[in-house]
Amino acid sequence: MGDHARSSLHAAAVLLLHLLLSPATAAAAAAAAEPPYTCGAGAPPNIPFCDRSLPIDRRVDDLVARLTVEEKISQLGDESPAVARLGVPAYKWWSEALHGVSDHGRGINLSGPLRAATSFPQVILTAASFDPHLWYRIGQVIGVEARAVYNNGQAEGLTFWAPNINVFRDPRWGRGQETPGEDPTMSGKYAAVFVRGVQGYAIAGPVNSTDLEASACCKHFTAYDLENWKGVTRYVFDAKVTAQDLEDTYNPPFKSCVEDGHASGIMCSYNRVNGVPTCADYNLLSKTARQSWGFYGYITSDCDAVSIIHDAQGYAKTAEDAVADVLKAGMDVNCGSYVQQHGASALQQGKITEHDIDRALRNLFAVRMRLGLFNGDPRRNRYGNIGPDQVCTPEHQSLALEAAQDGIVLLKNDGGALPLSKSKVTSLGVIGFNANNATRLLGNYYGPPCVTVTPLQVLQGYVKDTRFAAGCNAAACNVTAIPEAVQVASSVDSVVLFMGLDQDQEREEVDRLDLTLPGQQQSLIESVANAAKKPVILVLLCGGPVDISFAKTNPKIGAILWAGYPGEAGGLAIAQVLFGEHNPGGRLPVTWYPQDFTKVPMTDMRMRADPATGYPGRTYRFYRGPTVFDFGYGLSYSKYSHRFVASGTKPPSMSKIAGLKAVETTAAGGGAAMYDVEAIGEEACERLRFPALVRVQNHGPMEGKHPVLLFLRWPNATDGSGRPARQLIGFRSLRLGAMETAHVEFEVSPCKHFSRASEDGRKVIDQGSHFVMVGEDEFELSFMA
Ligand SMILES: *[C@@H]1O[C@H](CO)[C@@H](O)[C@H](O)[C@H]1NC(C)=O
Ligand SMILES: *[C@@H]1O[C@H](CO)[C@@H](O)[C@H](O)[C@H]1NC(C)=O
Ligand SMILES: *[C@@H]1O[C@H](CO)[C@@H](O)[C@H](O)[C@H]1NC(C)=O
Ligand SMILES: *[C@@H]1O[C@H](CO)[C@@H](O)[C@H](O)[C@H]1NC(C)=O
Ligand SMILES: *[C@@H]1O[C@H](CO)[C@@H](O)[C@H](O)[C@H]1NC(C)=O
Numbered sequence: 001m002g003d004h005a006r007s008s009l010h011a012a013a014v015l016l017l018h019l020l021l022s023p024a025t026a027a028a029a030a031a032a033a034e035p036p037y038t039c040g041a042g043a044p045p046n047i048p049f050c051d052r053s054l055p056i057d058r059r060v061d062d063l064v065a066r067l068t069v070e071e072k073i074s075q076l077g078d079e080s081p082a083v084a085r086l087g088v089p090a091y092k093w094w095s096e097a098l099h100g101v102s103d104h105g106r107g108i109n110l111s112g113p114l115r116a117a118t119s120f121p122q123v124i125l126t127a128a129s130f131d132p133h134l135w136y137r138i139g140q141v142i143g144v145e146a147r148a149v150y151n152n153g154q155a156e157g158l159t160f161w162a163p164n165i166n167v168f169r170d171p172r173w174g175r176g177q178e179t180p181g182e183d184p185t186m187s188g189k190y191a192a193v194f195v196r197g198v199q200g201y202a203i204a205g206p207v208n209s210t211d212l213e214a215s216a217c218c219k220h221f222t223a224y225d226l227e228n229w230k231g232v233t234r235y236v237f238d239a240k241v242t243a244q245d246l247e248d249t250y251n252p253p254f255k256s257c258v259e260d261g262h263a264s265g266i267m268c269s270y271n272r273v274n275g276v277p278t279c280a281d282y283n284l285l286s287k288t289a290r291q292s293w294g295f296y297g298y299i300t301s302d303c304d305a306v307s308i309i310h311d312a313q314g315y316a317k318t319a320e321d322a323v324a325d326v327l328k329a330g331m332d333v334n335c336g337s338y339v340q341q342h343g344a345s346a347l348q349q350g351k352i353t354e355h356d357i358d359r360a361l362r363n364l365f366a367v368r369m370r371l372g373l374f375n376g377d378p379r380r381n382r383y384g385n386i387g388p389d390q391v392c393t394p395e396h397q398s399l400a401l402e403a404a405q406d407g408i409v410l411l412k413n414d415g416g417a418l419p420l421s422k423s424k425v426t427s428l429g430v431i432g433f434n435a436n437n438a439t440r441l442l443g444n445y446y447g448p449p450c451v452t453v454t455p456l457q458v459l460q461g462y463v464k465d466t467r468f469a470a471g472c473n474a475a476a477c478n479v480t481a482i483p484e485a486v487q488v489a490s491s492v493d494s495v496v497l498f499m500g501l502d503q504d505q506e507r508e509e510v511d512r513l514d515l516t517l518p519g520q521q522q523s524l525i526e527s528v529a530n531a532a533k534k535p536v537i538l539v540l541l542c543g544g545p546v547d548i549s550f551a552k553t554n555p556k557i558g559a560i561l562w563a564g565y566p567g568e569a570g571g572l573a574i575a576q577v578l579f580g581e582h583n584p585g586g587r588l589p590v591t592w593y594p595q596d597f598t599k600v601p602m603t604d605m606r607m608r609a610d611p612a613t614g615y616p617g618r619t620y621r622f623y624r625g626p627t628v629f630d631f632g633y634g635l636s637y638s639k640y641s642h643r644f645v646a647s648g649t650k651p652p653s654m655s656k657i658a659g660l661k662a663v664e665t666t667a668a669g670g671g672a673a674m675y676d677v678e679a680i681g682e683e684a685c686e687r688l689r690f691p692a693l694v695r696v697q698n699h700g701p702m703e704g705k706h707p708v709l710l711f712l713r714w715p716n717a718t719d720g721s722g723r724p725a726r727q728l729i730g731f732r733s734l735r736l737g738a739m740e741t742a743h744v745e746f747e748v749s750p751c752k753h754f755s756r757a758s759e760d761g762r763k764v765i766d767q768g769s770h771f772v773m774v775g776e777d778e779f780e781l782s783f784m785a
Pocket of ligand 5: 715768769
């Protein structure tokens with residue numbers, strides 16, 4: 001029954017989107033251009049690299065062997081020219097698709113005939129759904145729309161530089177909005193399923209790596225999460241990272257992106273890690289990613305990240321040294337032209353060999369071949385029949401709506417301020433600079449959306465007498481019109497404010513210095529709340545967290561919603577939540593810290609607290625200070641309960657593991673034993689896995705989608721052992737009708753889930769108590785030899 005209600009609601013939403021579909025977009029499904037490429041045209045017939053029946057390696061070797069040294073070097077930049085004599089087409093490596101196919105970068109042209117692509121919410125909001133199946137379906141849509149654009153002759157590349165999976169370590173980071181949040185396990189899961197969707201793989205299980213629908217790229221490898229903080233820029237920043245933090249915070253999303261997602265691309269970052277530029281780090285690129293994780297694909301630099309190794313960082317003495325450093329480390333293509341410019345002189349000076357170049361070229365051409373770009377007429381390829389009618393379909397647009405609906409987080413709802421009732425709200429005041437600008441719904445790295453509609457426009461369809469006042473100019477809120485806003489607020493029945501941030505405040509190259517709302521925003525909100533007849537509703541559009549303690553405690557602010565940057569369907573999703581047509585179920589994927597947190601230097605990469613110096617630690621796993629809202633926080637219009645079901649929760653005896661080898665702790669921790677996970681061995685680890693069955697009930701009054709979060713808690717997190725306070729070990733999103741009950745089974749693997757990184761970066765399990773928690777319930781499990 002819940003399903004029925006949902007589908008009719010859905011139908012209404014899709015219909016509304018259709019009505020709003022702009023004529024320009026409808027006209028876009030125009031005739032396809034000529035197919036972009038026929039392999040080997042102009043080359044000798046039956047050339048092996050065009051023979052799709054041969055293994056990729058053989059074809060690549062054949063092609064590379066035919067290139068002159070000049071031709072080879074020409075291929076090492078993101079704009080790789082054609083080699084006409086062999087029928088090798090030009091290729092553009094740089095395309096973007098962070099939350100929908102975008103025309104940022106150089107590979108995608110959305111100036112026509114196709115002029116739009118489905119624009120999903122900015123990633124931080126989609127993450128808040130805690131729903132991997134949703135993340136996967138978004139990846140799938142991106143893969144399909146990318147192919148459609150390519151088949152329509154509007155793409156010169158199919159390598160997309162998404163997802164951004166750096167851990168959102170500091171709330172001020174301007175690009176935190178692009179990421180799935182602060183938890184490494186969650187980011188790793190997001191990475192894996194998103195990549196699988198984009199590349200045309202199944203959501204789980206084995207993949208056929210010779211067949212890519214589109215190529216996804218795990219970026220920015222690694223420990224990159226600072227743009228420009230008090231003059232320290234990402235181009236020169238040297239991130240000092242401990243082995244422990246690298247192992248259990250910074251690298252896990254990348255490991256998962258490669259091992260579970262089978263990503264075909266990695267981008268090395270601008271910053272250095274412990275002195276070494278990541279693009280010049282053999283240990284990171286070759287030993288860790290390729291050898292240890294089994295990475296199969298190409299590695300690109302971030303744009304101009306090779307030149308800065310010499311120019312900005314002075315790490316390499318000459319341009320040729322920079323070229324040698326990156327090629328020998330395992331980087332394959334340079335976003336920019338530095339390697340193309342200085343490759344020949346590096347070779348002449350003996351700093352690199354032709355072998356170094358061939359190594360990179362093999363990775364590059366293998367990806368292009370896996371994409372089917374050397375298979376002749378692209379329309380005869382596996383993905384060749386995806387036409388322009390596959391872009392901005394009603395299904396894709398309704399998925400954009402679903403993602404926005406499922407991500408929105410209800411932060412406060414006192415005295416049933418929400419939901420509003422259409423029949424009872426006779427007049428509505430809509431206040432705020434973020435209420436009537438569709439571009440601001442998109443965050444950054446967006447493409448032209450299928451539809452353009454603002455929250456104000458949607459709300460005007462809900463309440464006929466809707467009155468608007470911007471109140472101030474932009475998020476900076478330094479040009480105000482507070483009296484006009486107050487006038488509107490005092491004259492209407494209900495008031496909704498659209499405040500928060502915009503890209504002037506948080507974006508690439510711009511970190512925030514404060515966590516409070518900028519400019520006169522607080523004063524505007526309070527003036528409006530004082531003037532309104534009833535407690536007002538505050539909707540925050542922003543990626544990073546803000547300290548809104550004043551609003552949390554102000555009784556004249558009845559409800560608060562966080563809606564991230566909700567994408568093309570965001571206005572509709574917000575209205576549906578406000579009017580109870582959708583029950584909010586999103587949870588915060590990051591900790592919301594108080595303004596006081598800004599005393600912590602952004603440049604301090606340590607995750608763990610250091611009580612001796614007052615350093616509070618970072619993220620819910622290690623932060624030991626007060627919060628505005630916690631990681632995983634979010635309300636609903638319904639009440640839910642959770643408990644473990646004993647009959648389905650069968651932990652093994654932890655004392656019966658043969659050969660369990662204790663390693664004494666060297667650090668603080670009372671000399672308690674810990675066990676080396678590697679020494680336990682895969683087979684014993686397998687035997688330790690157990691099911692944890694959780695009963696979840698929706699106590700009403702509304703149907704809703706509800707994320708269930710499973711955590712591991714250690715006792716004594718503050719004893720100096722460096723353990724997290726708690727750690728997310730599983731999550732699942734359920735749709736439950738009012739009063740409905742369901743059971744979810746989690747598989748718990750003590751080796752994976754109970755382990756932590758020791759100071760030297762080894763995986764260990766502590767002797768003693770561990771608690772598995774869901775909601776208000778937990779059970780204990782003790783590790784004893
Ligand atoms: C994009 O395509 C349009 C229409 O075909 C064309 O006019 C324009 O030059 C292209 N832009 C680029 C950068 O190639
Ligand atoms: C993998 O994909 C390639 C290219 O589509 C195809 O030729 C091959 O048969 C597939 N391999 C398997 C095992 O399915
Ligand atoms: C909407 O916001 C964008 C991005 O901040 C800005 O460039 C544009 O001028 C705004 N449009 C209007 C009509 O205010
Ligand atoms: C308002 O703030 C913006 C962004 O910080 C700034 O560019 C602009 O100069 C300011 N305008 C005024 C009138 O202070
Ligand atoms: C917690 O730490 C204290 C002090 O180090 C120790 O006495 C106590 O036994 C520990 N408790 C557990 C459950 O490990």
